[in-house]
Structure formats: C-alpha cells, structure tokens
Amino acid sequence: MAAPSPSKLLRVGLIQNGQIVEEHHVRRDTVTIGHDARNTIVLPASDDRPARFGVFENQGQQFQLVINESMQGRVNLGSSDVDFDALRAQGLASRRGDLYVLPLQESARGKVELGDATLFFQFVTPPAEEARPILPSDVRVSRWKTMDRVFFGILAASLLIHFSGAAIILAAEAPKEQELALDQLDDRFVRAIIPQRPPEPAKTAAPGPTEAPKEDSPSPEPKEGADKPSAEKPAVAAAERHAEMVKKVSDKGLLKMLGSRGAGSGAFQDVLGGASGGSDIAAALQGAGGVGVANEASVGKGTGPRGGGTGTVTGIGELGTQGGGKVDLGTKKEVEVKGRVQESAPEVDSSDVDRDALARYVRARKGAIQSCYEKELKRNPNLKGKVVVRFSILPSGRVGDFEIDENTLGSEAVASCIRAAIRGWVFPFKPDDAATVSYPFVFSPTG
Incomplete structure (x- = not known):
C-alpha cells in the first residue's frame, strides 16, 4: 500500500446536524478526540469514549486510522467502501492490543461515527502559497535615500574624533612623575602633618645700658583695688562664695554628725580620725531620730561581765565584720522554686494521630513546659x-x-516560652493531612 505524498495534508472535519462545525488540516501531528481540552477536536463527555483518544497517528510519514471494538464508520480504500466491522473481521486492520490500526493511502477517505456527531477525513493537496507582492522598481526607495544624511555625517564625525583621541592617548607614553623629598613638599602638607604652634606674644624690649630711667617722670602709684587685673575678679568672687557655702553646710545635718567637714567636731571624726576619743558620740547623735548609741553602761547592765580592754569581733550568724570597714554578708543562697504541671486529655481531629501516644510523647517532654x-x-x-x-x-x-x-496565667512570657518549646518538637506521627x-x-506552685 503506497504511502501518501508528504506534500498532501490530512483534512479532518466534524459534522453536526448536517453542517461542518470544525475543520483541521494536519501535516504530521496526531489527531486526538475526547472531552479533554488539549485534544485536537473536543467532544462532549461519553461513557464509551476516553478523555483523550488518538484516532489518527503519523508513523513514518504515513497516517494510520486507529479504532476500537465499539467504534463504527466506513472507509474507502480505492475500489470499494468497507465498514469498520469488516476491517476488524477480515483482518484488513492490524490488531494492537484492544485497538485496530489501518494504514491510510493518499486516496483514502471515510468517516467515523461518534454518536450525534460524525468525523470525516480525506487527503487534500495544500493550497499554493500566495506570491509575495513586489513593488515596481520605480516605486521602491533605497535605504540611502531614506536616511538622514546630516545625522549620519555628525555621527560618523563624532565616532572618528572619539576613537582617534582614544588611540592617541593609548599610544602616548605616560609622563614620569618626579618623586619629591620631604623638604620639597608644599606647606599645606607640612601643616597637616606637623601641627603649628600658636604665635607667641611679642616681648617688650628691655632698656639698654646707655638708657637711664628718667627720675623726673616717676610712674604714678596704682590706686587701691586697681593692683589686680580685672580678669581675676570673677575667680576671686567665685572662691569666696564657695568657701561661704561650705561653711554654712558643714555644721548641719549629716555633715555635722560625720565631722568630716567644717570646724565642729563629730562622732565619726573622733572614731576614724586621729583623736583620742575625747568627744561624746551620744552628744553628736543627739536629736537624730531612730539612732541609739550602745555604751558601756547600757550593754553591761546587771550582773553581766563588762570588757575592760581590747575585745574581738563577734559574728552574728553568718554575718560578721572582716577587715577595716568591710562587712561579710555571708554566702548568697537562691531560693528553690518548684511548680507542678498537669496536662489533661488532648483533643485531636484526625484518626492518624493516636491520642494516648501523643499524651505519652508530650509527658516525656513536660520538663521543658515546667x-x-x-x-x-x-x-x-x-x-x-x-x-x-x-x-x-x-x-x-x-x-x-x-x-x-x-491563658488564665496572665503571663505572656510563659506562653511565648511554651510556643518556642513545642515548635521544636518532631512528632512520630505522619498524618496524610x-x-x-x-x-x-494546668500550672500551680508546690509547697
């Protein structure tokens, strides 16, 4: 059976209600039918027809008609028309699984019945390509005539000048720069590296040995109050005000009690200073609310012993004095706080997650929540x-x-910490969705 000429096209059309509603000219592609939108011809969905079925296949530059057991139609093989039942029964179409394949020659034509629609096919010669119209020579215009000659000239001159200048610069030898010594640098660089001293005021020249002071014109004595420069007056006034303020506050409040300022004697001045203990601490602290002085008379009342010389420092529990002016506050202890976490039965909306296994998994990691x-x-x-x-x-x-x-705790910090802890867990469950x-x-403190 001769193969159709490669120059011929397969014409495939769809007839509904006696009218051609769709037509295609195919050179090499496979023609498919069905309700899939990617098909060549889209048909309504049907139970006896798949979504995508290749009814014409191109194999080796030859189209083949592909039919199944239920498809009906006729095909003209040159001498007579043969229906699809005869093709299947007489073996004119080769069997390929559940399908039957019939190679088509260039004179073949026929139809395939698809229920309320009919698919027809035949080979046709492609229409001749229309010649490209060519304008007459007297109408055609060359590119040189349509070009802006002024613009082209300016562009060419600009390119020539720029490229010539670049070539000259590249061909010229680079000038050698003479290295300068440090003493040859400009003054502005020296001023930037070495800071300049401010100019000194000009000194008055001393009188020469030949010049004798004139006795007949003695200098007038400065008036009282004019012997000091006017610039020193603000400094002296500020010093006097500071001294007066120190004198006023030194005899008042805590400064008087400490005795470190002012002329008055204080209790702490007698104890810490070089005094021999002649001042009375009780007198110094007299009038200070909430302060009492422990002396020999108050401590040694009754039959208790009294110290008569130098004693030792006595510790109070874990508190004691060490050295001069330092107090040992004992070892710092952090109070241990314990809390209790109780979890209830979880709620799970998927059968892929076992509730008891989930509770065991969370219970094993309850320490992070606690x-x-x-x-x-x-x-x-x-x-x-x-x-x-x-x-x-x-x-x-x-x-x-x-x-x-x-969150009845009212603590956003606990909620944020729980969120961070749970987000790091990887559960052993693999749900489909x-x-x-x-x-x-439930949180509550213990103890």
Whole structure:
C-alpha cells in the first residue's frame, strides 16, 4: 500500500446536524478526540469514549486510522467502501492490543461515527502559497535615500574624533612623575602633618645700658583695688562664695554628725580620725531620730561581765565584720522554686494521630513546659492558671500553625516560652493531612 505524498495534508472535519462545525488540516501531528481540552477536536463527555483518544497517528510519514471494538464508520480504500466491522473481521486492520490500526493511502477517505456527531477525513493537496507582492522598481526607495544624511555625517564625525583621541592617548607614553623629598613638599602638607604652634606674644624690649630711667617722670602709684587685673575678679568672687557655702553646710545635718567637714567636731571624726576619743558620740547623735548609741553602761547592765580592754569581733550568724570597714554578708543562697504541671486529655481531629501516644510523647517532654513556668514563678510566687495551646501536626511530623486558645496565667512570657518549646518538637506521627491538636496545661506552685 503506497504511502501518501508528504506534500498532501490530512483534512479532518466534524459534522453536526448536517453542517461542518470544525475543520483541521494536519501535516504530521496526531489527531486526538475526547472531552479533554488539549485534544485536537473536543467532544462532549461519553461513557464509551476516553478523555483523550488518538484516532489518527503519523508513523513514518504515513497516517494510520486507529479504532476500537465499539467504534463504527466506513472507509474507502480505492475500489470499494468497507465498514469498520469488516476491517476488524477480515483482518484488513492490524490488531494492537484492544485497538485496530489501518494504514491510510493518499486516496483514502471515510468517516467515523461518534454518536450525534460524525468525523470525516480525506487527503487534500495544500493550497499554493500566495506570491509575495513586489513593488515596481520605480516605486521602491533605497535605504540611502531614506536616511538622514546630516545625522549620519555628525555621527560618523563624532565616532572618528572619539576613537582617534582614544588611540592617541593609548599610544602616548605616560609622563614620569618626579618623586619629591620631604623638604620639597608644599606647606599645606607640612601643616597637616606637623601641627603649628600658636604665635607667641611679642616681648617688650628691655632698656639698654646707655638708657637711664628718667627720675623726673616717676610712674604714678596704682590706686587701691586697681593692683589686680580685672580678669581675676570673677575667680576671686567665685572662691569666696564657695568657701561661704561650705561653711554654712558643714555644721548641719549629716555633715555635722560625720565631722568630716567644717570646724565642729563629730562622732565619726573622733572614731576614724586621729583623736583620742575625747568627744561624746551620744552628744553628736543627739536629736537624730531612730539612732541609739550602745555604751558601756547600757550593754553591761546587771550582773553581766563588762570588757575592760581590747575585745574581738563577734559574728552574728553568718554575718560578721572582716577587715577595716568591710562587712561579710555571708554566702548568697537562691531560693528553690518548684511548680507542678498537669496536662489533661488532648483533643485531636484526625484518626492518624493516636491520642494516648501523643499524651505519652508530650509527658516525656513536660520538663521543658515546667521550666517555662518555674522561670516566671520565681518572679511571681502566686502565679498559677491554665494554658490551652492549639497547633497542627504536618505530614512531616513538625509543628505547623500554633495558637494560644486560653491563658488564665496572665503571663505572656510563659506562653511565648511554651510556643518556642513545642515548635521544636518532631512528632512520630505522619498524618496524610495537617492534624489539629488542642492540648491543655494546668500550672500551680508546690509547697
């Protein structure tokens, strides 16, 4: 069976209600039918027809008709028309699985019945290509005539000048710069490197030995109050005001009691200074509210012994004095705070996540939740309440969306810490879709 000429086209059309509603001319592509939008001819959906079926295939520059067991139609093989049943029964079409394939020659034509529509096909000679119109020579215009000659001349001259200048610069030898010594630098560089001293005031020249002071014109004596420059007057006045202010405040309040300022004697001045203890501390602290002095008479009342010389420093519990003026406050101890975390049964909206296994997984990591609570419990010992978190478990086992549904603790720090802890968990569950979990935690202090 001769193969059709490659120059011929396969004409395929769709007939509905006796009219051609769609037509295609195909050279090499496969023609498909069905309700899929990617088909060559789109048909309404049908139970006995797949979504995409290749009814004409191009194999080796030859089209082949492909039919199945249920398709009906006729094809002209040159001498007579043969229906599809005869093609299948007489073996004119080769079998390929559940399909039958019939090579088509260039004279073949026929139709394929598709229910309420009919598909027809035939080979046709492609229409001759129309010759490209050519204008007459007297009408055609060359590019040189349509070009702006002034612009072209300016552009050519500019390019010539710029490229010539660049070539001259590249060909010329670079000038050699003479290195300068430090003493040959400009003065402005020297001033930037070495700071200049301010000019000194001019000194008055001393009288020469030949010049004798004139006795007949003695200099007038300066008046009282004019012997000092006027610039020193503000400094002297400021010093006098400062001394007067120090004198006023030295005999008042705490400065008088300490005795470190002013002329009056104080209790601490006698103790810490070089005095021999002649001043009375009780007299110095007289009038100060809430202050009392322990002396020999008040400490040694009754039958208790009294010290008669130098004694030793006595510790009070873990507090004691060490050295001169230093107080040992003992070892710092941090109060241990404990909290209790109780979790209730979680709510899971997916059967892919086992509720008991989820509770065991969270219970094994309850220490991180308890740590978040105890951290804030140190700041607020009365902190207690309930936090309900809602999160989703992704198919990868990681945490997706996370929300705080309820927080009666009133502490955003605890909620943020719980959010950070749970987001780092990887659950052993692999749900098909994101599974939402609601998990309550009840916090209360212990002890």
